[in-house]
Amino acid sequence: MDKMELKALGKINLGLDVLGRRENGYHDVRMVMQTLYLYDQITIEKTEKPGIELSTNLFYLPVNENNLAYRAADLLMQEFGVEEGVKITLEKHIPVAAGMAGGSSNAAAVLYGINRMFSLGLSQEELMERGVKLGADVPYCIMRGTVLAEGIGEILTPLPAMPRCTVLVAKPPISVSTKLVYEKLDAHEIENHPDIDGVLEGLERQDLKKIASSMGNVLERVTVEEYPVIEEIKEMMKENGALNAMMSGSGPTVFGLYSDKRMAKEAAQKIKESGIAKQVYVTNIHNARRK
Numbered sequence: 001m002d003k004m005e006l007k008a009l010g011k012i013n014l015g016l017d018v019l020g021r022r023e024n025g026y027h028d029v030r031m032v033m034q035t036l037y038l039y040d041q042i043t044i045e046k047t048e049k050p051g052i053e054l055s056t057n058l059f060y061l062p063v064n065e066n067n068l069a070y071r072a073a074d075l076l077m078q079e080f081g082v083e084e085g086v087k088i089t090l091e092k093h094i095p096v097a098a099g100m101a102g103g104s105s106n107a108a109a110v111l112y113g114i115n116r117m118f119s120l121g122l123s124q125e126e127l128m129e130r131g132v133k134l135g136a137d138v139p140y141c142i143m144r145g146t147v148l149a150e151g152i153g154e155i156l157t158p159l160p161a162m163p164r165c166t167v168l169v170a171k172p173p174i175s176v177s178t179k180l181v182y183e184k185l186d187a188h189e190i191e192n193h194p195d196i197d198g199v200l201e202g203l204e205r206q207d208l209k210k211i212a213s214s215m216g217n218v219l220e221r222v223t224v225e226e227y228p229v230i231e232e233i234k235e236m237m238k239e240n241g242a243l244n245a246m247m248s249g250s251g252p253t254v255f256g257l258y259s260d261k262r263m264a265k266e267a268a269q270k271i272k273e274s275g276i277a278k279q280v281y282v283t284n285i286h287n288a289r290r291k
């Protein structure tokens, strides 16, 4: 196999709770993760020239070891002493620094691809062990689907698949740093923990309304305090037919769950026209796990 085309899929958090802080600054979390059919397209080509050559359609992203896709390839190629090289082409569509695990998903896809391309023989478990060194969400991005993530996000329990629905995603034109959001959370006592068990119960019963009404993200308050536009987008989605709407991960992307695709499209139109967010997508959940 000298050339591979891969889809690196984004995620949302249906629930995100923080249970405590570790000495190294990382936090113990309890999150319900869901893959979306909104993806970056990655091409990996074998080259005779050794080394990694990365290019991307977004001029402001690094193309060296500061890019998670580069780092993922480097990690495996160094460990296994791969003598050939690779050319990686990264076409970004997942909003960047948005709480949708774009970088983590790119890293996951490259780990998966390099393992196959060079027949390294690593199991999914072994890829995940390496993935967590690149980012807390990378192991989940390798697994995909509806998953309970604990520890720092790397202890994964597959859950019953999310019932079919349409997801409206809107990212306001601001960027947030995940690290800063977690740090700001530490400055407050957490008053209301989200109802993660309610989300799990909804998934167990395949009850979309129960899932939607139980959704919660403990990081939301921190980001909304700084960027009230997030609350405005949530309200717009809810006023326009969403079962519920919430911020994903550390934000600032907001997603709304819809049982009706037409309504989601109409809401997307309104949000775009209002100018509150430019990156607006109507997409579906993606339940298949990676084999």
Ligand SMILES: C[C@@](CO)(OP(=O)(O)O)[C@H](O)COP(=O)(O)OP(=O)(O)OC[C@H]1O[C@@H](n2ccc(N)nc2=O)[C@H](O)[C@@H]1O
Binding pocket: 013, 016, 025, 026, 027, 028, 029, 031, 098, 099, 100, 101, 102, 104, 134, 135, 136, 137, 138, 151, 152, 153, 178, 179, 180, 182, 248, 249, 250, 251
């Ligand atoms: C908030 C979440 C929710 O899914 O996602 P995003 O908003 O990034 O998509 C994740 O916990 C983010 O995962 P990820 O973005 O992979 O994290 P990393 O690169 O490993 O870490 C970035 C920074 O976030 C903080 N961090 C991350 C994970 C965690 N369990 N506790 C933390 O405190 C650390 O300060 C770290 O320096």
Ligand SMILES: Nc1ncnc2c1ncn2[C@@H]1O[C@H](COP(=O)(O)OP(=O)(O)O)[C@@H](O)[C@H]1O
Binding pocket: 061, 062, 066, 067, 068, 069, 095, 096, 097, 098, 099, 100, 101, 102, 103, 104, 106, 107, 178, 249, 250, 251
């Ligand atoms: N392949 C990549 N795609 C996107 N961002 C990347 C990538 N590699 C490194 N980064 C850096 O990581 C930061 C976080 O990006 P991203 O993974 O999109 O956000 P999030 O963790 O909020 O989902 C960006 O600001 C960017 O500079």
